[in-house]
């Protein structure tokens with residue numbers, strides 16, 4: 087029997103077109119691209135069936151080589167072969183100098199913001215090197231999928247600052263990719279395991295790659311991952327394992343003399359091959375060519391490997407312990423431990439991690455590919471291939487965003503840990519009669535006083551129509567996009583005049599600084615509240631003083647006797663003094679109240695006077711009949 091094609095009335099029967107999107111893990115050592123096909127996320131292979139692309143770019147006179155062939159050429163052509171560009175991206179020359187990388191590239195001296203390396207193909211930056219890698223992966227995705235990519239999600243370490251994120255986006259743009267968004271690597275790994283679909287809880291992501299170690303503690307809260315703490319070692323990874331094994335090989339071979347660079351490189355390569363083989367077998371044969379035509383052959387066992395690597399692996403465990411402490415989380419609160427990075431294939435790593443966390447880590451998804459797979463899942467959602475209710479909102483803003491209000495106080499508009507993207511608006515008003523401009527200071531932080539927060543930007547709104555204080559309505563809107571870029575707009579509601587500014591909220595703030603600012607807000611919380619109350623009371627006093635001053639100048643002569651005028655003046659003077667001198671919010675508040683009571687008769691008289699003036703020239707019954715509201 088033929089199947090009927092069923093469609094909802096009014097809806098097309100044509101299946102909606104699948105938009106091509108990819109997730110890219112742009113790694114320090116290796117990079118990968120993945121995509122969702124027929125509901126499954128998978129990494130894509132090159133024409134030789136290789137999924138992993140070494141993050142190495144070689145510049146030659148004939149063009150650019152990327153990947154395995156470049157990696158192999160590194161020994162013979164070190165100055166033109168750039169590896170680990172990720173360590174340099176978004177960094178200034180001075181910072182790179184302190185990275186301690188043994189790679190001696192030929193850096194161009196000068197004070198350009200972006201450091202450049204001299205190669206035979208000209209001067210290039212880390213952004214361009216990364217772009218070459220992204221180009222290859224983007225092309226691979228288009229070739230495999232047979233169409234143009236609509237967009238991509240690119241992963242970055244959780245600790246990447248704004249400059250590093252911006253530089254990564256620039257690299258993608260150079261590669262001709264449309265970036266939906268950047269995604270934190272640990273978040274991507276958690277998404278790959280579907281942890282965002284599970285119950286709320288805390289997860290540890292342990293990522294040991296080629297040259298770096300990262301551990302992140304994520305908390306899933308209503309479908310949103312919050313990074314509680316991150317830590318790691320930017321100079322510890324599989325490469326260091328290789329060095330240990332190479333030393334062991336040289337020891338075993340009884341080699342004591344100097345070895346030249348190419349011999350060492352070859353031994354390091356053999357060490358890596360042996361290490362990787364031990365993920366799948368109990369022992370492996372090692373054979374190396376030593377200087378002077380000597381050959382050495384031996385056997386490396388898993389136990390031997392474990393003994394060699396233990397000190398290094400234990401260093402990562404120490405870091406885990408510290409990060410857990412930073413996050414304020416105990417081991418038994420961790421729901422899952424996710425293994426990421428090629429080096430977690432070494433069984434000894436898994437053993438020590440399992441021992442520390444007291445549970446078996448998740449290893450079902452290939453640790454080399456898990457980040458790319460999570461990125462692909464996210465890209466698929468962002469491309470619109472999933473129903474809206476599956477939309478993932480994965481990032482939160484780390485610190486509150488707000489503006490400065492009278493008295494140097496912060497008014498939070500977007501509180502910390504709000505999911506991104508987000509837009510929030512709040513109305514403000516003028517403080518003075520006839521005020522036609524307003525300065526808007528955008529701040530980030532948890533403290534009550536602007537001076538304790540970080541100022542992000544300042545701009546002015548002009549052209550506010552002159553009105554009495556408090557009458558103008560100025561709507562200030564904060565919008566933060568998925569990458570954490572903030573746009574602030576101020577708009578006067580009656581005329582529509584507006585001004586706006588774009589800021590980068592996390593610019594230059596390291597995770598440590600963010601943690602420090604949070605800590606300070608907790609420590610100062612009660613003191614801050616006192617200061618806030620006093621400041622608010624003073625602002626209110628100031629408002630009353632201004633309003634009364636304006637009123638007196640306007641109509642005191644008509645409405646007050648000489649004696650009454652003196653009485654009001656004296657009350658006003660008292661408030662001015664208390665407000666200036668008292669450090670106690672209660673006193674200032676009481677003084678404001680006192681003034682209001684003392685001047686009540688005057689306020690009443692002004693109101694009556696105002697009404698009489700408004701009605702002048704009209705008959706009283708006119709108001710009761712047509713124009714005014716009916717009395718019945």
Ligand code: ADP
Pocket residue numbers: 112113114115116117294295296297298323324325358361362363365426427428429430431432453454
């Ligand atoms: P990165 O994130 O730094 O780009 P990867 O996650 O791709 O790096 O990890 C690369 C490291 O993983 C290399 O040091 C490599 O030797 C190591 N590695 C790959 N496969 C294995 C394996 N089977 N056993 C042990 N280590 C492995």
Ligand code: MG
Pocket residue numbers: 113114293295427457
């Ligand atoms: Mg990685």
